[in-house]
Amino acid sequence: MIALDRAVVAVDVGTSAVRAALVSVDDGILRAVRVARTEGVGGATYVADALQRDVEGAVAALEVDGRPAALAIAAHIGAVAVDDALQPVVAPGSWSDARGLELLADMTEPILRHVLAASGRPAPAGGGLALAASLVGTDAARRVASVLSPKDLLVARLTGHVGADVVDAAYTLAFDVAAARWSDAADALGVPRGWLPPLATPDALVATLDEHAAARCRLAPGTSVVSGAPDGSAGIGILLGTRTDAIADVAGTTDVLGRLLVDLADAPRGSVRNPALVPSRWIAGGATGMTGGAVARWRALVGAVDEHAIADVPVGARGLQVVPGMSGTRFPRWRADDLGALVGQTPAHGAAEILRAAQEGASHVVREGVDVLDPSGSLPVVLAGGSTRSEHVVRMRAAILGRSVLVSSDPDVTLAGAAGLALVxxxxxxxxxxxxDRLGIALRHVDPDARDVTAYAEQHEAWRATCDALVG
Structure with a gap:
């Protein structure tokens, strides 16, 4: 019999699927399910009601039928403006939503510089502040009660509590990362302060499930709900914990990179700065833009290729290069207009070479970010995510990075991160x-092949030169 008072429910909301798990502090994952997203998959917007149904369906499929110690949700970033009934006043935005971004770009240089410095961002980005600014002065503005992240909307609908965790708040650009409070950025754009919800730390118990949501989730009414966090931040949090001597890489559609800092002033130029999931610490890093998503796109175009055939392609993919930034580059280049490219193709190149070049291109993107976070080249990279399921990709990643890689035994660390927040x-x-430790996540040490490191060092400089040439 499961001791539910020593178990939690974790939910990970990705752009294509929702995963949920019942996790015991004593025995790890007891049950887990995956539910495909039914609406707005991978787009700039999504359907709030459909996402709520997907999340409630995933939790219900765990068949808990009782009261766990807590529930926590990690979800992709985005923004939604809702009314008092928690209904969107315009279409909810996902991570790539750029509505209102031009209003941020049109701010005077001193004000924009102040907003970016306070929010810990090197460049303007879509999100809560941009969406809110786009609504100011419109008919829809009269109905806005709050601007929330996708995760915070889910928590509000499940519990009635309207709030935000400090990491999701940082992604709005209306948050002061150093002071851990809302900044004056909203004032500069005429956004009412009342649209910004109360704040909590990601592991704080903020509310309990209401009767109706509990029934749909097959959980007991009154089940405690934790504030939660963005998915990449949850993954970095469980990988690093309090560790400052490594860089985390959560490899998915994008690679989310992070290094834990004791002093916010140590954040390197060009990095995003967020509150960490551990107290009085920060994370420097950011999402790279399309990496794994670009590899998946090329795989869909060229068809299935045996992984051994891709691994057999020599270093450098016989002169073929792929620049994976199909929808702009983020950390560390921050060029929204960058496009992907296939460079150097000849009739001798087949599907295996294209996919090898795509995998190499994704790793080159990651190396640029990792080298910004640790110019010394000495820190290992703790790697999790879908890329760890391929041994050849892991060893390629180590060689291109020129660093030791510590491979997580659990690829799905965003779900584990949500579980960790609930347990705390x-x-x-x-x-x-x-x-x-309780979740049984172990790290396997992989050292790069010295010959491949030397070869890839030259390839990396050539790849960077190609990226620079493509943008003139």
Whole structure:
């Protein structure tokens, strides 16, 4: 019999699927399900009601039928303006939503520089502040009660509590990262302060499930709900915990990179700065833009190729290069207009070479970010995500990075991160380091092949030169 008072429910909302798990502090994952997203998959917007149904369906499929110690949600970033009934006043935005971004770009240089410095952002980005600014002065503005992230909307609909965790708040650009409070950025754009919800730390217990949501989720009314966090931040949090001597890489559609800092002033130029999931710490890094998503796109175009055939292609893909930034580049280049490219193709190149070049291109993108976070080249990279399921990709990643790679035994660390927040919030563990140990996440050490490191060092400089040439 499951001791539910020593178990939590974790939910990970991705752009294509929702995953949920019942996790015991003593025995790890007891049950897990995956539910494909039914609306707005991978787009700039999504359907709020459909996402809520997907999340409730995933949790219900766990068949808990009782009261776990806590529930926590991690979800992709985005923004939605809602009315008092928690109904969107315009279409909810996902991570690539750029509505209102031009209003941020049109701010006077001193004000924009101030907003970016306070929010820990190197460049303007879509999100809560941009969406809110686009609504100011419109008919829809009269109905806006709050501007929330996708995760915070889910929490509000499940519990009635309207709020935001400090990491999702940072992605709005209306948050002061150093002071851990809303900044004056909203004032500069005429956005009412009342649209910005109360703040909480990601592991804080903020509310309980209401009767109707509990029934749909097959959980007991009154189940405690943790504030939660963005998905990439949750993954970095469980991988690093309190560790400052490594860089985390959560490899998915994009690679989300992060390094834990004790002093915010140590964040390198060009990095995003967020509150960490551990107290009084920060994460420097950012999402790279399309990496794994670009590889998947090329795979869909050229068809299935055996992984061994891709691994057999020599370093450099016989002169073929792929620049994977199909929808602009983010950390560390921050060029929204960058496009992807296939460079150097000849009749001798087949599907295996194209996919090898795409995998190499994704790793070159990651190396640029990792080298910004650690110019010394000495820190290892803790790697999780879908890329870890391929041994040849892991070893390629190590060689291109020129660093040791510590491979997570659990690729799905965003779900584990949500579980960790729930375990901490429920008081079942002291911190995320203990949560990681309780979840049985181990790290396998992979050193790069010295010959491949030398070859890829030359390839990396050639690849960077190609990227620079493409933008003139």
């Amino acid at each position: 919030g429920a008081g079942l563990v002291d911190d995320l380091d203990e949560a990681r």
